[in-house]
Amino acid sequence: xxxxxxxxxxxxxxxxxLLFIFFPIVSVxxxxxxxxxEQVIKEVTNCGPFGCETITAVDQEATQALKRENPIGRxxxxxxxLDRRHLAIDEVRAAWSTSNGIGSFxxxxxxxxxxxxxxxxxxxTFIVTPLVIIFGFIIAVAVNSAAKWxxxxxxxxxxxxMLVTPLIGALILFWMVDARGIVGNALQYLAGDPTLSxxxxxxxxxxxxxxxxxxxxxxxxxxxxxxxxxxxxxxxxESAMIDGAxxxxxxxYVIIPHLLPLTTFxxxxxxxxxxxxxxxxxxxxxxxxxxxxxxxIYNDLGGETRQLSSAAATSVLTILGICILLLPVLVRTxxxxxxx
Amino acid sequence: MTVxxxxxxxxxxxxxxxxxxxxxxxxxxxxxWTLWGSFKVEGDFFSKANWANALTGPLTIRETGGSFTGDGxxxxxxxxxxGLAALNTMIVCVFVVTISLTFGTLGGYALSxxxxxxAFWFLIIALIFRAMPPxxxxxxxxxxxxxxxxWGYLPTAIVVLVAINQPFTLWMLHSFFKNIxxxxxxxxxxxxxxxxxxxxxxxxxxxxxxxxxxxxxxFLLAYNDFAVTxxxxxxxxxxMVPKISSFLGTTQTKGNVMxxxxxxxxxxxxxxxxxxxxxxxxxxxxxAGAVKG
Numbered sequence: 001x002x003x004x005x006x007x008x009x010x011x012x013x014x015x016x017x018l019l020f021i022f023f024p025i026v027s028v029x030x031x032x033x034x035x036x037x038e039q040v041i042k043e044v045t046n047c048g049p050f051g052c053e054t055i056t057a058v059d060q061e062a063t064q065a066l067k068r069e070n071p072i073g074r075x076x077x078x079x080x081x082l083d084r085r086h087l088a089i090d091e092v093r094a095a096w097s098t099s100n101g102i103g104s105f106x107x108x109x110x111x112x113x114x115x116x117x118x119x120x121x122x123x124x125t126f127i128v129t130p131l132v133i134i135f136g137f138i139i140a141v142a143v144n145s146a147a148k149w150x151x152x153x154x155x156x157x158x159x160x161x162m163l164v165t166p167l168i169g170a171l172i173l174f175w176m177v178d179a180r181g182i183v184g185n186a187l188q189y190l191a192g193d194p195t196l197s198x199x200x201x202x203x204x205x206x207x208x209x210x211x212x213x214x215x216x217x218x219x220x221x222x223x224x225x226x227x228x229x230x231x232x233x234x235x236x237x238e239s240a241m242i243d244g245a246x247x248x249x250x251x252x253y254v255i256i257p258h259l260l261p262l263t264t265f266x267x268x269x270x271x272x273x274x275x276x277x278x279x280x281x282x283x284x285x286x287x288x289x290x291x292x293x294x295x296x297i298y299n300d301l302g303g304e305t306r307q308l309s310s311a312a313a314t315s316v317l318t319i320l321g322i323c324i325l326l327l328p329v330l331v332r333t334x335x336x337x338x339x340x
Numbered sequence: 341m342t343v344x345x346x347x348x349x350x351x352x353x354x355x356x357x358x359x360x361x362x363x364x365x366x367x368x369x370x371x372x373w374t375l376w377g378s379f380k381v382e383g384d385f386f387s388k389a390n391w392a393n394a395l396t397g398p399l400t401i402r403e404t405g406g407s408f409t410g411d412g413x414x415x416x417x418x419x420x421x422x423g424l425a426a427l428n429t430m431i432v433c434v435f436v437v438t439i440s441l442t443f444g445t446l447g448g449y450a451l452s453x454x455x456x457x458x459a460f461w462f463l464i465i466a467l468i469f470r471a472m473p474p475x476x477x478x479x480x481x482x483x484x485x486x487x488x489x490x491w492g493y494l495p496t497a498i499v500v501l502v503a504i505n506q507p508f509t510l511w512m513l514h515s516f517f518k519n520i521x522x523x524x525x526x527x528x529x530x531x532x533x534x535x536x537x538x539x540x541x542x543x544x545x546x547x548x549x550x551x552x553x554x555x556x557x558x559f560l561l562a563y564n565d566f567a568v569t570x571x572x573x574x575x576x577x578x579x580m581v582p583k584i585s586s587f588l589g590t591t592q593t594k595g596n597v598m599x600x601x602x603x604x605x606x607x608x609x610x611x612x613x614x615x616x617x618x619x620x621x622x623x624x625x626x627x628a629g630a631v632k633g
Contacts, residue, residue, distance in 0.1 A: 141356075223623055
């Protein structure tokens with residue numbers, strides 16, 4: 001294809017991505033090193049029947065004028081990154097010097113908003129992703145062994161947890177694990193503790209969010225593995241059988257090597273998607289016990305006072321995290337590409 | 341396969357069946373439970389006394405006279421104007437899918453036919469963009485949208501969702517177009533078509549299976565989005581998902597959590613129908629990226 005034709009064909013979609021993905025990233029970078037313009041304070045003398053008094057007030061006009069002049073605020077360097085809501089350098093240093101062991105240091109660290117969000121995001125990403133792969137594989141093997149006429153309905157129901165809106169799926173589970181819901185009741189019965197509430201306990205909230213994550217994503221791994229199982233080379237499998245391979249050996253030496261590239265694909269997609277975990281925290285109203293980076297940005301942006309600089313700084317840190325996560329994949333692609 | 345099935349031991353069969361039964365319960369039961377419960381009153385769906393009340397519904401009978409009630413639906417659709425949100429969602433989805441597919445087919449086709457190095461890098465950059473959490477981009481849009489007075493309107497959300505959709509759409513359509521033989525459009529070009537005419541008259545008629553599959557996923561992305569629509573749309577223009585989340589803030593205090601339950605069921609129903617009709621396309625779409633590399 002000629003360069004010129006290629007250019008015109010990709011123009012609409014590159015323009016869309018340039019304007020609404022690339023520029024926002026730049027905009028976030030710029031915002032994160034600026035803070036809101038300061039309010040202009042003026043002294044007003046109010047004279048009433050009991051004499052005059054001088055009070056200070058915000059000069060709305062002057063503030064607005066300053067804002068118009070300087071819409072992105074004033075330059076602040078990295079102060080937003082280093083403040084208490086983000087990397088919290090001072091607090092971390094203080095925690096380091098006062099704590100008497102790595103355990104108590106970590107305990108103080110996860111009380112800081114950014115590290116709290118970071119710890120849950122990382123835990124979620126690296127616990128849910130392998131579980132999704134394992135459960136997806138087990139379900140795929142089971143469905144693949146079912147009778148042909150059953151597979152259609154089985155796949156139909158298996159797809160539901162993944163395709164349903166994340167916020168809605170999480171809400172449905174949340175209502176069931178409510179202390180007055182069916183699963184909540186069952187847990188109380190099993191634990192023999194009628195006051196047990198999943199919502200009130202940090203470890204249980206984490207577990208619940210992760211269970212939701214696995215429930216939501218396992219169908220994706222399942223369907224990819226299922227398609228992979230359909231395309232296993234039957235000749236190889238048969239010759240393995242003739243050579244006397246047991247069922248387990250067939251899985252170990254024929255099927256798993258065949259599915260390995262698919263595992264890389266699933267792992268990549270899941271790492272990207274789990275790192276942005278967000279909706280379940282909103283649905284479960286879990287912010288007291290677990291927050292994520294995406295949730296922290298959402299929290300800064302929402303509400304009466306939109307803290308744009310703070311959200312921008314968290315966004316930049318999140319993007320950095322994503323880049324670190326993707327780095328191994330990119331390096332590998334680059335190696336494959338240059339080898340060709 | 342039949343040979344293997346005969347060889348399978350009873351124990352293994354039992355394990356496989358157990359896995360399937362447990363998984364089916366996990367996957368389907370929450371939806372059935374919520375559907376059933378949405379026709380009950382709150383005191384039954386969240387029962388302090390006995391969880392089985394949600395099935396039999398003694399309070400529902402006492403409060404409304406029947407064992408099923410449409411109060412939740414009445415509240416959500418009539419009192420809280422959920423219909424408007426549904427309409428907004430429909431508008432957003434139709435436009436997002438149409439525009440995404442138009443842009444995506446052109447770009448995906450070009451990427452599948454170009455043999456130059458930059459096509460590869462284009463796809464890699466798209467992959468990196470695909471990895472960006474939408475909420476980080478939203479924090480980049482907001483100040484600009486506020487300044488230019490674009491915040492709160494449906495078209496803004498549509499354009500943003502189209503752009504967020506692009507990387508994925510490009511990847512998917514790229515792999516579909518790769519499967520359409522090059523000879524097809526090249527012979528058209530030998531016959532005197534230019535590139536666009538070849539695309540228009542030769543590729544467009546055969547691309548629909550791939551486009552429908554990709555369209556389903558664009559639809560899902562637009563329909564399921566919360567991060568963008570919650571932050572960019574004003575209260576009057578809300579789509580269904582942010583509307584449901586706003587129910588949670590207001591209705592839990594009012595004691596009308598059943599509105600949210602009814603709204604959740606209403607918003608899930610179209611997805612059920614979609615999976616029912618397009619199961620094969622969805623499965624082929626999910627596996628296209630993986631199996632073909």
